[in-house]
Amino acid sequence: MKADTSQFPELDKTKFEQRGTEFKLGIPITNAVTVGNSIAVGFGDGTVRIFTSGESSEPIKAHKGIVLCMSKDGDNILTGGDDGRFLNISLDGKISEIGNFGTRWVDHVTANNGSLVCSSGNIVYLWSPNHKQPKLFEHNSTIGGIAFDTKGRRLAVSRYGGVTLWKKDYSNKWNSSELNWKGSHNKVIFSPDGKYLVTSMQENQLHFWRLKDKIDSAMSGYGAKIKSFAFVDDSKYLATSGAKEAVCWPFDGDGPVGREPICLPYVGNKLVTFVEPFPNENAILTGLSDGSVFLSEIEKASNTIIIRSFTEFEVSAIAVTKDCSHLLIGDMGGNILWTSIWDEEKK
Amino acid sequence: MEETNKQVPVTVLTGFLGAGKTTLLNRILTEQHGKKYAVIVNEFGEQGIDNDLVVDADEEVFEMNNGCICCTVRGDLIRILSGLMKRADKLDAIIVETTGLADPAPVAQTFFVDQDVADRTKLDAIVTVADAVHLSTQLTDHHEAEEQIAFADVVLLNKIDLVDESGLEVVKERIKKINPFAKVINTTKCGVSLNEILNLDAFSLKRVLDVEPDFLTSDHDHEHDDDVTSLSFVSDTPLDMEKFQDWFSKLLQTKGQDILRTKGILDFTGESDRYVFQGVHMLMDASPMGKWPQGKERSSRLVFIGRNLESMNLKEGFENCKSA
Numbered sequence: 245m246k247a248d249t250s251q252f253p254e255l256d257k258t259k260f261e262q263r264g265t266e267f268k269l270g271i272p273i274t275n276a277v278t279v280g281n282s283i284a285v286g287f288g289d290g291t292v293r294i295f296t297s298g299e300s301s302e303p304i305k306a307h308k309g310i311v312l313c314m315s316k317d318g319d320n321i322l323t324g325g326d327d328g329r330f331l332n333i334s335l336d337g338k339i340s341e342i343g344n345f346g347t348r349w350v351d352h353v354t355a356n357n358g359s360l361v362c363s364s365g366n367i368v369y370l371w372s373p374n375h376k377q378p379k380l381f382e383h384n385s386t387i388g389g390i391a392f393d394t395k396g397r398r399l400a401v402s403r404y405g406g407v408t409l410w411k412k413d414y415s416n417k418w419n420s421s422e423l424n425w426k427g428s429h430n431k432v433i434f435s436p437d438g439k440y441l442v443t444s445m446q447e448n449q450l451h452f453w454r455l456k457d458k459i460d461s462a463m464s465g466y467g468a469k470i471k472s473f474a475f476v477d478d479s480k481y482l483a484t485s486g487a488k489e490a491v492c493w494p495f496d497g498d499g500p501v502g503r504e505p506i507c508l509p510y511v512g513n514k515l516v517t518f519v520e521p522f523p524n525e526n527a528i529l530t531g532l533s534d535g536s537v538f539l540s541e542i543e544k545a546s547n548t549i550i551i552r553s554f555t556e557f558e559v560s561a562i563a564v565t566k567d568c569s570h571l572l573i574g575d576m577g578g579n580i581l582w583t584s585i586w587d588e589e590k591k
Numbered sequence: 592m593e594e595t596n597k598q599v600p601v602t603v604l605t606g607f608l609g610a611g612k613t614t615l616l617n618r619i620l621t622e623q624h625g626k627k628y629a630v631i632v633n634e635f636g637e638q639g640i641d642n643d644l645v646v647d648a649d650e651e652v653f654e655m656n657n658g659c660i661c662c663t664v665r666g667d668l669i670r671i672l673s674g675l676m677k678r679a680d681k682l683d684a685i686i687v688e689t690t691g692l693a694d695p696a697p698v699a700q701t702f703f704v705d706q707d708v709a710d711r712t713k714l715d716a717i718v719t720v721a722d723a724v725h726l727s728t729q730l731t732d733h734h735e736a737e738e739q740i741a742f743a744d745v746v747l748l749n750k751i752d753l754v755d756e757s758g759l760e761v762v763k764e765r766i767k768k769i770n771p772f773a774k775v776i777n778t779t780k781c782g783v784s785l786n787e788i789l790n791l792d793a794f795s796l797k798r799v800l801d802v803e804p805d806f807l808t809s810d811h812d813h814e815h816d817d818d819v820t821s822l823s824f825v826s827d828t829p830l831d832m833e834k835f836q837d838w839f840s841k842l843l844q845t846k847g848q849d850i851l852r853t854k855g856i857l858d859f860t861g862e863s864d865r866y867v868f869q870g871v872h873m874l875m876d877a878s879p880m881g882k883w884p885q886g887k888e889r890s891s892r893l894v895f896i897g898r899n900l901e902s903m904n905l906k907e908g909f910e911n912c913k914s915a
Contacts, residue, residue, distance in 0.1 A: 289679035
């Protein structure tokens with residue numbers, strides 16, 4: 245390991261960079277996921293590292309090639325890799341294999357209340373708690389994304405031509421219905437209030453469905469593919485990447501139809517590549533293609549502060565610990581900033 | 592760190608079942624070159640591939656949601672190439688093997704359409720492995736075989752030990768008629784030096800300037816309407832840019848499905864630079880490529896490869912673009 249940790253403050257560094265620890269690992273960061281007050285990071289060499297305040301982070305050799313996707317199940321980390329393995333990793337670094345698909349990649353993983361789900365090719369595999377054999381959900385094309393709703397009774401699977409919505413009835417049987425929209429759908433998420441389903445598409449646009457009446461619409465006008473989007477402040481806004489501003493669509497009231505998004509501009513005029521809601525606030529952390537990261541209040545753009553200055557590599561991961569004490573930023577050049585959010589002296 | 596931003600070349604291997612794609616692939620992989628290759632194979636592969644980085648893919652052709660039927664891309668490639676670009680170690684090249692019945696157009700179009708793919712990888716060349724014994728029959732029976740020849744930058748004419756000399760000439764003539772640009776290499780058991788099929792940069796505009804099309808003088812008898820053929824036009828009279836753009840964009844919009852590939856070097860009135868373009872169906876890469884070389888005659892050259900070209904009034908259209 246050649247973790248070059250530099251803790252010497254320099255004049256051009258932000259107060260977070262001065263206060264925190266920077267790691268220049270040189271391995272692309274593919275994912276980061278919050279697990280309690282720790283943050284697990286996945287890398288392009290198949291390793292996972294766990295960052296916890298006051299503890300050092302050692303690489304855990306999880307996958308052979310790339311950590312393609314990450315999620316969590318309670319206090320455990322779930323990963324999928326290009327070695328075809330679906331893994332469960334505990335915070336102390338113990339790895340157990342949930343599934344193995346050989347030369348087929350595990351593209352997406354998620355979990356809810358002990359139900360573990362991954363997708364490989366056009367099939368979703370669901371392991372119910374205490375079941376050794378997964379249940380298989382087959383689709384007509386390779387799966388672009390999977391997501392549970394908050395309660396875990398609905399599982400959305402995006403694909404070519406729309407989304408397949410699997411619903412568990414009260415006898416625990418899964419039934420599917422189709423939400424169709426032409427084109428290839430990638431990442432999919434439910435709004436935290438369960439009212440909306442949103443996908444990003446191969447085209448530079450998003451698509452949403454209001455689930456109670458199946459009304460759907462596109463959100464377009466982006467200059468690039470939307471790789472990152474998330475609901476903020478419960479379900480009030482949908483913050484999105486893919487433009488030179490963080491585009492935040494209003495999802496309160498009757499939703500975004502006929503309403504304008506709030507666009508948060510950033511200095512440098514670079515593409516937004518990552519957005520992460522700041523927990524319990526109407527605010528987002530925005531990562532740009534040059535590596536810089538800002539914290540902004542959505543309804544008060546003047547309240548924007550810089551968290552990290554540029555590194556030249558696009559931001560590919562941002563995560564905040566559950567207690568909101570620390571945050572982690574990772575980019576495609578393998579640079580990590582791990583810092584406390586609040587000034588210790590003021591606390 | 593700059594290394595991360597370099598585009599990784601992608602070579603596409605096409606060819607009918609049994610032509611020798613897997614033989615070629617294993618040849619590339621086992622040669623002592625010290626390079627790291629990723630190989631993307633389809634699940635109907637003929638035999639085992641000897642490499643530690645093999646990715647299984649389903650050939651998924653996606654229509655883009657913009658209403659243009661020409662604009663299809665390979666969704667599985669977008670997913671896999673984007674994933675491979677997150678690897679910590681640098682790949683020297685990526686090789687995509689297609690199934691025998693695959694249309695190469697969506698593969699090529701993927702590199703035009705998807706920005707992430709275009710930023711981090713580049714289409715190096717389409718290499719088509721053809722069976723010298725069976726190619727003629729395959730070309731008659733299957734559109735896909737014609738398309739694979741039409742899109743090829745290199746045709747590896749394999750199993751030449753199994754045909755006599757006159758038979759070989761007939762096959763070669765057939766290839767040239769479809770695609771005058773392709774470099775035809777005769778092989779037995781795909782014995783070819785790797786620098787003839789890898790790192791060719793065949794899709795760069797610079798290469799359009801280097802390759803002289805090899806046209807046959809034979810006329811167009813014995814052709815069915817939907818045979819793939821090629822037509823070329825040359826003009827020493829400079830072209831009017833506006834007229835050309837009008838004609839050419841309308842042509843691609845209406846006939847883009849039948850026009851498989853185009854390449855050209857253009858001499859526009861009042862422009863000191865040469866304009867170079869190359870396209871796949873409706874998608875086009877075009878740019879001025881510097882001044883005309885000193886002492887060389889300025890002229891415009893335009894080549895079409897496609898179906899039903901005779902019905903498009905190409906000659907008339909091109910003539911009308913000449914400056915008055």
